[in-house]
Amino acid sequence: MRVAVITASLSLCISVLAQQVYQAQPTDDVWYYDQAFDPGFTAILRVWGNGQYAVDPTGARPALNFSYALAKWRLDGIPAGRQYQVLSAQITVVQTQPPGYTREEGEQFPLEARPLSSTNFTETRWNFNDPNNPEVGSEIFGTSRMTNYRTDAPFAIPIPLERELFESYFNAAINQNNGELGIGFVSRLDPGGQGGTRFYRFYSRNDAGGRGPVLQIVYRVAGDVNGDGCTNDTDLLLVLFNFGTNNAQADLNGDGVVNDADLLQVLFNFGNGC
Numbered sequence: 352m353r354v355a356v357i358t359a360s361l362s363l364c365i366s367v368l369a370q371q372v373y374q375a376q377p378t379d380d381v382w383y384y385d386q387a388f389d390p391g392f393t394a395i396l397r398v399w400g401n402g403q404y405a406v407d408p409t410g411a412r413p414a415l416n417f418s419y420a421l422a423k424w425r426l427d428g429i430p431a432g433r434q435y436q437v438l439s440a441q442i443t444v445v446q447t448q449p450p451g452y453t454r455e456e457g458e459q460f461p462l463e464a465r466p467l468s469s470t471n472f473t474e475t476r477w478n479f480n481d482p483n484n485p486e487v488g489s490e491i492f493g494t495s496r497m498t499n500y501r502t503d504a505p506f507a508i509p510i511p512l513e514r515e516l517f518e519s520y521f522n523a524a525i526n527q528n529n530g531e532l533g534i535g536f537v538s539r540l541d542p543g544g545q546g547g548t549r550f551y552r553f554y555s556r557n558d559a560g561g562r563g564p565v566l567q568i569v570y571r572v573a574g575d576v577n578g579d580g581c582t583n584d585t586d587l588l589l590v591l592f593n594f595g596t597n598n599a600q601a602d603l604n605g606d607g608v609v610n611d612a613d614l615l616q617v618l619f620n621f622g623n624g625c
């Protein structure tokens with residue numbers, strides 16, 4: 352009887368804010384290209400590659416055969432000093448009308464979201480020749496989907512991010528980079544074959560219509576079942592009391608069942624955020 356009462360009261364607080372959602376446009380985005388006009392404040396970012404590579408393999412700055420877009424976000428409202436579990440993450444950009452590529456070309460040569468070596472840039476002080484400009488990493492967090500492709504209107508390009516790849520980058524941004532997270536947009540798509548018009552053109556944060564890139568992250572404090580920001584014995588009990596059920600909040604790894612894998616997540620993160 353006593354256990355039943357405790358279980359009921361724990362279940363009541365289980366639904367409170369366990370998962371949180373961050374969603375925002377970048378604080379800065381720039382068109383990284385040697386001939387870029389108004390790179391910090393252009394309303395349209397442009398990305399292309401050489402058909403084989405998305406990032407110049409010589410390590411040179413993007414010019415002629417390559418064009419990148421850089422963006423950085425400030426992860427406001429997510430406290431440092433704890434580890435987070437990323438449940439899902441996605442960047443959505445909006446392609447201008449009309450696209451310079453077919454749906455098939457978009458699928459074959461997707462837009463890629465990659466890490467940046469630093470967030471040491473701003474659109475107001477952007478200088479193509481600055482030796483400290485960020486480098487685009489080799490890891491690919493996610494590639495674009497052409498599900499909304501159309502030629503008669505701008506369309507949203509979702510770039511779902513690989514949860515496990517992105518999670519450590521997200522944690523590093525919060526705990527080691529003052530909450531700043533940088534993303535490089537690149538693609539292998541080669542404009543050459545289409546008279547120079549076949550490349551990604553998507554709105555920047557400076558678009559008057561507000562159609563700039565949006566980063567959405569669903570996250571929670573790792574191991575924190577009840578969402579109070581601390582992983583402790585309360586969370587342990589919630590997993591134990593829901594053991595064998597499909598309780599969504601206690602199912603920390605999201606595989607549809609509360610079992611020892613979820614218990615281990617609490618134990619490995621015990622004390623996190625407390």
Ligand SMILES: [Ca+2]
Pocket residue numbers: 379380381390391392393474555556557
């Ligand atoms: Ca910008």
Ligand SMILES: [Ca+2]
Pocket residue numbers: 575576577578579580581582583585586
């Ligand atoms: Ca907790």
Ligand SMILES: [Ca+2]
Pocket residue numbers: 602603604605606607608609610612613
């Ligand atoms: Ca589970």
